[in-house]
Amino acid sequence: MPGHLVIAVVALAAACTPQHGADAPQPAHDATRISHPQHARIACEACHRGAARPGSDEHRPCDDGACHRADFLGAPTRLCEVCHVRVTAAPLGAPLKPYPVEDAWQAEPSRFSHRRHLDSAAVESRVGFHVTCTDCHPRSDAGPARPDHAACARCHAPEVALAGSPRMADCAACHAQSSRLRVRRRLIRDDLHFDHTRHKIDRRGATIRCEDCHTQTASADEYGDLVAPRVESCVGCHDDSDRTPGVMRMRICETCHRQRTETLTSIAPRNHLPLTERPLDHTLKFRRDHAVAAEQNAARCATCHTQMSGNPQQACDECHQTMVPADHRITWRELDHGSEAAADRERCARCHVVEFCTSCHRQRPLSHGMVGTFTTEHAHLARIDIRPCVACHSESFCAPCHTGQSPRRP
């Protein structure tokens, strides 16, 4: 292999790497939907005048000026489907679509920062109070509500005039122009069922806090940083008899699933097990290739491997001093290690230095038995596998006998 090409390959690959920060490709244009990126140069209030649907005032302002005037004066096109359910030639022939559109394409407040809103100390120091989850997501019998503009207006309405907070008219404070499609992911899907109203208090009567499940919400700077609650966060309570009845264990499929499928997936996945279980990524492969993961987060290793200090730098030895590889069995030292050392001596050198080897190999091997006997009897072993012999003895040692020059020759 032309080894010098290694660097060239990497350099070439680097040159071909697109620069970060480049705009994502434009999504496919859908004529039946309003594209906010294509209207980026228009002020938000120009179209969103109050709570009414844009265009509800005799198609104003859509048909103003040079925007879509020609479309409204000509034959009906698919542009009508932006607001109407279908294209018809007769005026008022097609009913309007519901507004606002509550579907997965709805523009999310991509710049909304949960972190800023839940930083109680900072908010209090600025405005004199702080908010919690239920101020915007009030609990009701149907579960926590999704906040609308009215919820935001309680603090951001002009008459409230909170110091340093954006006003409701400042759309860009929450809604960023983006060419990326915003897809709302359904968390509870298929046969899963989850009810927020049943997660208010636990078995002891203690309140279940929002952040018990939504653990990373308070640190989300933007809407895109929001992380859905992981299944692992459920296990902490559902495996605790003090907090959850035994019939609601995570290993009982019907706790969350409406039906039980008799396949491998019916076994509780590893992330349904208690936090004290082996982590999900600790697979068989992980045993061999975990160096990068350990280097990036040694503190995570130290949580379970108590011989480790948790120091973020250079901590491999803290574990490998005591945990030997799986193939280092009882026969490793006597029988197996030789062939492995011959196949991959670099692997040995990661942990052992030459003195480690010589500390054993300086000793008289067990196979040599009684002094004086091995000279005449060693052939039994040597003719099966002579390599262990030449590992210590060179040709010069053997030659006197095997070439007939030695008085010891039998």
Add this chain to the structure above:
Amino acid sequence: MTRARTGAPAAPAALAMVAALAAQTAHAEPEPAAHPPSLKVTHEPPPRHLRMRPRAAAVPPPTTTPPSRPAIPMPAAPPRLSELDARDRDELAGLRDVLAPVSFSITVGYQVDGARPSGRASLDAPLQVGRDYDALRAYGFGELFFSMRGVAVDSLSAYIALRLDATAPPDVFSAPGQPATRIAPPIPTWFERSTFEARTGWAEVKDFLPRRLGLRKLRVRGGSQYIYGPWVLHLDGVLVAYDGDIASASAYVGGRHADYTTDLTAERYLAAGGTLRVDLRKLVGLPIAITGETLSLTSYAADQPDSAHRQLAIDWQPHRDLTLTGQLRTLDDKLASERLQLRARYSDVTNLVFEVVRRFDTDWRWDPSLIVADDPTVARRYLDLGPVLPQVVTSLRAGTLIAENVDLVARGAIAADLSGSDVARSSFSAAYAELGGAVEVRLRRTFALGASALTRQNSRVDLPGGPIPDVRLVAQPLPPSAATGELSFTEIGARARMSLGARRLSALLEVYGRRTRYPALYIDPTNPIPTSELRGGGRISVEAWIGKRLKLSAAYDATTAIDLTPEITLYKSLRLTMTGTY
């Protein structure tokens, strides 16, 4: 939930505005209006359920008591971790708080190794009852790990790992007229002595310089420590490191610490080196990190040459889960090794590593401190693994987790001997092909069954004239090195695992069988020479936690009878340990 920081009551703003409007209306009613009131609503009024009240927009409190609203159960503030009882604290903190100022772990153990005599003669000696090996060998051992951070001095942390071995002196055999000889242990170990050694012991300070100097990320570590560079080096010395976001650098100097030996008379080395890593991702937006490392070893003793090792690595990470690494290593300014590695990952549990490693004949022999062969005229000090021959090893490892219950891993490797025809090939640098894999299926929450297989086929040189006829008591010529060694081995294993939780109760049962084939280098018509060996073994281990601090474990290893060692029936080992953590 809204809580006013000041003592002012938090009245709903809507009610406040209603009250204010009512007061205005009451005052304005007797006088005629100069202008007709404007009743046009210019903005949406605040919702009635507004319960927040900004300090800057303070409105006089309402004179009337607001209507009572149904109390909404609000979550209570979480208790501080320290206020929880120990059990809950452990659960909440996972298993251990690594930020605790002091943590330590103590392990004490007792091990018994043994080999049951079979009463048969060995292949190379007549029956030697009572002197071939110890029937049993017992020793005690202990380990202590202690880490500390921020105690007394905020910037100070320390880590100590100690090891204790307590073993009985080896038995000796004294035959009439012969010097006493040490009886070989049943299982060879590097230690046959009682020791108390510090494997690692360092103290580190960081964040101790004034921030205005820009050296807040500088750290200094002194003591017995490991350095990860061109070689995993155990160093008794000082490390100075700067861990910046864009660049990180380190420099170290000290004496090399030779592990697992007390004979250091000829093994003194002064080690010095450094590392510089630059992450271009944060500098110019390229997902590339360049790392340069150097290590020099200077021998104290005579006849041990100095050596200089340098390594350059380039990591290209175009995606979070895809990394391509190219690495070059030199020894005394000669190219010694090249490595190209591709790591890919998908969804945390699906991983792939493809690697190509090429070693040149200028590389080190056993480890970076041993770069020349022994003088054959002096007493042999090292094993002879033959000359370093150029070799290319290509390997592929991949694993995944299906349905979070079926764990699969597969690996394969091909090694090629690149030495020319004019160079004597070595048995220790043979070409080989390796294929292996393992699977583990979790059948229930607490049980898992697994199986594994591994085979390696070595390429050996055929003897020109075929097997050498062997006549008893007549010395025969030795075969060339490249013809010796095992031809292949195949190992198949199975395991059953039970676990009630990582820190509760777990047990493991492993069994395996291994077949090794050897080339027919000699032929003896009267006494056929075996060319294969079959053996097996197993291990059972149990680990139980008493509370959250104390762990008891026991492991028993045993083998089947071994063809090449007929004087014993099996190897066996029992290991008992007790570990306490805090």
